[in-house]
Amino acid sequence: MNPTRPYMQEPWFQLLIERCKGAVRARIAEQLGISSTALSMVINATGPYGTGAASTDRIAERVVHTFGRYACPHLTAEAGGEECVITADQCRAHAHRPPPTGSPRAMQHWQACRQCSHREASVPPVERIPVPRKASRSPDPSSSPQEIPHDVV
Template structure:
């Protein structure tokens, strides 16, 4: 069984930015070299970004690159491609008890494999 190594994001504090989390997840699913190739940066840049040690005073350009490549999600509930920010907004909002259609979407988000909480639970319990 192939165990995926978790990327340490502690240098980013308690809640790393979304683009850093997306970059880390991509590294966990492949490796730093392949992730760098996919995003269009070097392996070293990927490492420095994940360690919050990137030498530039601004990571805005890197953030944009990561979000352009890794920030698109095929939303099963909507049946369309959405941005990672839209996905995060849908899944983290309070349950929309006033609207049955919105509630159905919200429930789908709570069990979606794109939801980091669901992925974390699956890793803790193992796949069945």
């Protein structure tokens, strides 16, 4: 691939390309919460992304928060300051689960996630319900030919 836009050199774009290799792009787009058309335009630098008319900031943020990695503040503190990096999926699994009641350690981690700055960014994408298109407009009744009553003679 020949990069044509500056964003194509950024780490989030490389992460996106790696994630798309051998995967169904519609599934990747669904995970990101964007349309498959927008995903294709970003990858191929076409449309408004290719001309620079559209910003990739929102997509970049979604890529990082969906497929990226985070330094977990709780696990880092638990490890005595040695940085513990987890995937976005692992972060999401800890932060967006019901409160664990079987383990005090798991409860401490869950409580730490409630205060973490990564929590909001790692929210699972909301499944969008497809909205059917509006039916085509019926013709204007005044423009249709009127029936002319026939008098019986």
